[in-house]
Amino acid sequence: MSRAFVKETEDVEDLPDRPISDLPNDVTAEGLRRIEEALAEAQAAQAAAQSAGDRAALAGARRDVRYWSARRATAAVIPEPADNSVVRLGHTVTIVREDDRRQTFRIVGEDEADPVRGTISHASPLARALFGKGAGEVVVIAGGEAEILEIR
Structure with a gap:
């Protein structure tokens, strides 16, 4: 060539x-x-x-x-939340689903989310359903319900 x-x-x-x-x-x-x-x-x-x-x-x-x-x-x-009254980015949240399954995860940014490590993106449907809600409130997630047990 x-x-x-x-x-x-x-x-x-x-x-x-x-x-x-x-x-x-x-x-x-x-x-x-x-x-x-x-x-x-x-x-x-x-x-x-x-x-x-x-x-x-x-x-x-x-x-x-x-x-x-x-x-x-x-x-x-986004600074660490100083108030744990409602769910925000940076919070660790524990929920219980209808089948009594408990899940705990931290809500973080998109690039840092890793469900295996217990973190989910603030853009996820679960996080969006939880934002602004307090302990004891029930949210609809993936066709079922879950109660917020703890926000920290």
């Missing part, structure tokens, strides 16, 4: 951006720290990929840097 038909540029084709939620980027202080860590890791991965000449890794790292930079720029740290 003639060299005339080979692209000689070092440009790396970027991957499509990761989707970013249209909701406000409300986060806890811990969530902001995690966003900053993820951004630093993505920047380090970008530098390493560039040094190694790894075009695929560079494209992925650049995409992550764009995502975490946007999330850092729009993050609004």
Whole structure:
């Protein structure tokens, strides 16, 4: 093949951006720290990929840097709630469902949510159903009901 038909540029084709939620980027202080860590890791991965000449890794790292930079720029740290009378972002809430199953979780920002670790996003239907409600109140969740037992 003639060299005339080979692209000689070092440009790396970027991957499509990761989707970013249209909701406000409300986060806890811990969530902001995690966003900053993820951004630093993505920047380090970008530098390493560039040094190694790894075009695929560079494209992925650049995409992550764009995502975490946007999330850092729009993050609004919501202070820990001082009042436990109603559910807000940052609260740990215990509910009991109709089948007597108890669940406890903390409501956090979208990027820090991890149900396996006991955290759910403020954008989740469960969190939205609980916001503004107090202990003893019953909410409709996923076609069933749940009572709020504790807010802390």
